[in-house]
Amino acid sequence: MTHLTRSYFVKLDEQDQLAHFRNRFQLADDLIYLNGNSLGPLPKAVPRRIEQLINQEWGQDLIRSWNKHQWIDKPTTIGDKIARLIGAGPDEVLVTDTTSVNIFKLAAGAIAMRPERRKIVTELGNFATDLYLLQGLESLLGEAVEVCAVPRDEVISHIDDRTALVLLTHVHFKSGAMWNMTDITQLTHQHGALMLWDLSHSTGAMVVELNQCNVDLAVGCTYKYLNGGPGSPAFMYVSKCHQNQFKQPLTGWIGHARPFDFDDQYQPAAGIKQGLCGTPAVVANAALEVSVDLLLEADLLQVRKKSVAMGNLFIDLIQQHGNWFNISSPVNGQVRGSQVSIIHPAGYAIMQALIARNIIGDFRAPDHLRFGFAPLYLRYVDLWDTVEALADIMAHHIWDCDQFKQHQAVT
């Protein structure tokens, strides 16, 4: 490893073909934002769109906006746009509800498609909501479901001919480790099971090819690398090939074939729309559409290339500065998502000390410091400055004061 210098990072920024995107976000020049894997920043085009939605569409056009401004169509029109970011086709993706609620819909739908099987394989240490929703489904359905949550290195050996569904998060929320989507989906299909990928930490930060990988089902979050805004609605994907068999249990009025007939009997809409349940989140959808449009301007191959390069450089810098931390993420960039996590028992206080210097990453209990690399707005030089700050904090024990040690929850 050559000894890295700050001027090298400055030069990388000068050559970066994605660098111009930073100006599309509301980010102070002196802010280093390494938390886009938790909450993406504000695209500059959002406030104007929201103002228009609030004042014109809600304020002036009122109820007429459901048709006039296509409020009713947004779950599918934005869904079709997200589809282009994850290798899905039209009418396969829907913007609706939360990732959590969508996991429930898809897992319940999958179990019903494999009535002779009851086993759902997932990973211990998976993002908590994925585990919890499966546990909720197990409690509700009793003997029809058996959740088999095993350590990461045992997942593959537990996928067998009794398996109905495999639910994995493509990029691990803590470590950033990435599953091989092609191989795991293929293995799952060899055993006759269905594959549900949680793309919360993938979408918008890399190329995802759901159709090419023959993925059955997927969910994902839109407020991380999609920059959709705090609590923006999630998406769900059901492969075209399953849409005739697939039935989800949250059969709300907007998922009906003819919602405004107000029939007494539910009849699912054709295609992906059957995944809808209640009234769409109109205001949040408006912000999300702007953010997705922005991401569609970028080349995801370039995005991924920069993301991997940034992760590699960050690890090099951390290692160059001594042995303060264990690296929790894969060192091989090809099997790592768009983040690097490092471990220290005083992780919380160290992150607080960094935040005090306007360098924002996040902390995941008990000991993970997470740094997300969103290639649309992160500068190479930010990596250098972050690790310099980190080294200073460690060398001078700056984290070891009461100011930084009081634990507060952050999402």
Added chain:
Amino acid sequence: MTHLTRSYFVKLDEQDQLAHFRNRFQLADDLIYLNGNSLGPLPKAVPRRIEQLINQEWGQDLIRSWNKHQWIDKPTTIGDKIARLIGAGPDEVLVTDTTSVNIFKLAAGAIAMRPERRKIVTELGNFATDLYLLQGLESLLGEAVEVCAVPRDEVISHIDDRTALVLLTHVHFKSGAMWNMTDITQLTHQHGALMLWDLSHSTGAMVVELNQCNVDLAVGCTYKYLNGGPGSPAFMYVSKCHQNQFKQPLTGWIGHARPFDFDDQYQPAAGIKQGLCGTPAVVANAALEVSVDLLLEADLLQVRKKSVAMGNLFIDLIQQHGNWFNISSPVNGQVRGSQVSIIHPAGYAIMQALIARNIIGDFRAPDHLRFGFAPLYLRYVDLWDTVEALADIMAHHIWDCDQFKQHQAVT
């Protein structure tokens, strides 16, 4: 009945103690908005709050806002405020998800609390999503649930000792007919069943006393009389007395006792928070809080008094103008919600002709014209002008032209 005149309505407005509230909403002077039972108008204080949320909280403070601006607490702080509008106590109401999703949670939770029973009684012609979600639960749970949906006048006779749950909408979405909450809840309890009220068409338009009526469970919509904005999140209520036994199946990470521990095993939060599932809808919550605060300024007894008076006057006016319409709503204001519905086979075209005159009510298939009376911003004189316009449209067959007959869905 005295023959009514326009000047009488003008005088009523001059004496109206709620009249000053109209100026708190973004409503053009020449607009008559009778659709607040579908989508409430924009409170003038909302745009500024949203701008602050978008630019300052999301744009500047970013991820730190979850704590700094209490994003994480809003489901319960706004829930506690809504509680004051429906006669509930602190920690009994939660703002989360949609009415549809909340119906599923509460109905599933109720069935689990009556394991020896499987019958859920509801009303045919109830708002569609209430019926559909029960049907979804029935499909999912098989023999553990039997949905008994019967005509309105047979509901009472079907509540028996085999009944686990009764789900009724307090005010009917089409007719505006109101159930007697005290009596039905009491009858339900006499049979050992649980009572779930859908308050979508009640909340904010009248006094509701959940605790006084010993109601077990309730849900409701916030974008109608609460003016929370298009697609704003719904609320759910679980009586304190059931919170230790109650378990809902959508066990997402935000409903965990310690969400940021990321434990592998779900453990429900204490109190109403266990009803949370995914990440809260932060932007929508900001608008909703402003709207709820506005409503809390009003005296709900006064609101109800004006609403009943308006309904009575509207019916008088319709009848004074001849026999164009059948009145679908109860003529007795004491058993009517805050709307009057009238019936005509050409209802859709008639409503379109009214809308063309800037008088906005709505249409519910196949033949209901709905007029909602939101006492905070509706003027008495609006009633007069609406019925005058309606009479003109009918007398001159103005609705009977192609312009008004093409059916488009509106929510």
